[in-house]
Amino acid sequence: MNRKFGTNGPLVSSIGLGCMSLSGAYGVADDQESIKVIERALELGHNFLDTADYYRTGHNEELIGKAIKGKRDKAFLSVKTGQMFAPAANKGFGFGPVNAHPDYLKNAILYSLQRLKTDYIDLYTPGRVDPNVPIEDTVGALADMVDKGVIRYIGLSEASASTIRKAATVAPITALQIEYSLWSREIEAEVLPVTRELGIGIVAYSPLSRGFLTGDIKSPEDLKDNRPNMPRFQGENFYKNLELVEQIKILAAQKGCTPTQLALAWVLAQGEHIIAIPGTKRIHKLEENIAAEQVQLTQEDLQSIEAIMPAGIAAGTRYPEFLMKALNG
Numbered sequence: 652m653n654r655k656f657g658t659n660g661p662l663v664s665s666i667g668l669g670c671m672s673l674s675g676a677y678g679v680a681d682d683q684e685s686i687k688v689i690e691r692a693l694e695l696g697h698n699f700l701d702t703a704d705y706y707r708t709g710h711n712e713e714l715i716g717k718a719i720k721g722k723r724d725k726a727f728l729s730v731k732t733g734q735m736f737a738p739a740a741n742k743g744f745g746f747g748p749v750n751a752h753p754d755y756l757k758n759a760i761l762y763s764l765q766r767l768k769t770d771y772i773d774l775y776t777p778g779r780v781d782p783n784v785p786i787e788d789t790v791g792a793l794a795d796m797v798d799k800g801v802i803r804y805i806g807l808s809e810a811s812a813s814t815i816r817k818a819a820t821v822a823p824i825t826a827l828q829i830e831y832s833l834w835s836r837e838i839e840a841e842v843l844p845v846t847r848e849l850g851i852g853i854v855a856y857s858p859l860s861r862g863f864l865t866g867d868i869k870s871p872e873d874l875k876d877n878r879p880n881m882p883r884f885q886g887e888n889f890y891k892n893l894e895l896v897e898q899i900k901i902l903a904a905q906k907g908c909t910p911t912q913l914a915l916a917w918v919l920a921q922g923e924h925i926i927a928i929p930g931t932k933r934i935h936k937l938e939e940n941i942a943a944e945q946v947q948l949t950q951e952d953l954q955s956i957e958a959i960m961p962a963g964i965a966a967g968t969r970y971p972e973f974l975m976k977a978l979n980g
């Protein structure tokens with residue numbers, strides 16, 4: 652099933668593939684398996700592949716470059732940029748600031764094209780709004796890249812309603828990538844209405860709340876990655892949230908689908924301009940996620956979900972404090 656972004660925008664799959672975890676964000680990933688996951692998504696007609704040049708400093712783009720070889724036309728490449736790194740102790744890398752300066756963007760894209768082995772990117776998105784650069788300058792640079800043919804559409808990520816409005820005065824904004832799930836509903840107050848009004852698509856990231864809503868995570872000790880640094884996975888919050896997941900499981904069983912599918916179907920039911928990009932490194936999970944688009948939620952289903960899962964119910968913020976501060980408020 653495809654959805655259209657805006658009146659003149661692209662047709663993209665309603666369930667895309669978030670590729671971040673293919674570079675180790677949630678446990679070790681195997682490159683050969685990862686390539687097969689991407690190939691399978693394309694084979695099933697699910698063209699929207701989301702990546703960033705900062706997912707393991709280019710590794711993620713290189714994987715995608717291999718997987719789309721000979722089938723570039725089957726993929727819709729969504730690439731984020733702007734999260735900088737700096738060398739850290741013991742040959743590690745630490746997070747640096749975000750950078751959405753025109754010079755930075757125009758330079759970064761050439762590296763992305765090289766790693767992806769393509770000569771254009773479908774949707775190019777600064778991963779965060781740069782507090783030191785007027786959004787008009789950032790979008791102006793992206794518009795120039797559209798004119799030069801290296802990108803087709805302009806995206807924003809984690810932008811506030813007022814930033815979106817300002818950005819849209821400079822050039823058409825095709826999509827906003829932002830966290831949206833049963834547990835992260837902050838965008839409903841202001842951002843969703845603005846995107847509807849301006850014809851901007853929503854790319855809902857972490858639609859499974861980083862795996863929590865799938866019901867597969869039973870204790871924080873199960874996680875051998877950075878999720879225990881996230882407030883929802885910590886201490887009492889974890890166990891309060893686990894109780895909510897138990898209720899999602901009951902609803903899903905009544906509906907005859909999995910909790911994962913219920914969570915994805917809920918996102919898709921929030922608007923025709925919304926797609927979800929669950930991430931997975933396993934083919935069977937990808938197939939389960941794609942099948943979620945067959946789950947039709949009735950008004951009654953949506954009311955039952957709302958009754959047990961109203962906005963703001965999840966315990967803990969979606970990011971630790973220092974990362975919450977990097978969001979465009």
Ligand SMILES: NC(=O)c1ccc[n+]([C@@H]2O[C@H](COP(=O)([O-])OP(=O)(O)OC[C@H]3O[C@@H](n4cnc5c(N)ncnc54)[C@H](OP(=O)(O)O)[C@@H]3O)[C@@H](O)[C@H]2O)c1
Pocket residue numbers: 668669670671672677678701702731778808809828829855856857858859860861862863865867911928929930931932933935936937939940
């Ligand atoms: N713009 C931004 O700031 C931003 C931030 C974060 C993420 N993103 C994008 O959004 C994408 C998705 O977000 P996300 O990866 O954070 O979170 P997510 O999609 O909410 O959850 C991913 C987790 O769910 C598990 N999972 C997926 N399908 C499953 C299934 N059918 N059954 C059981 N478990 C399943 C995965 O397991 P496995 O690991 O075993 O596959 C993985 O651990 C990312 O890949 C990235 O492209 C964007």
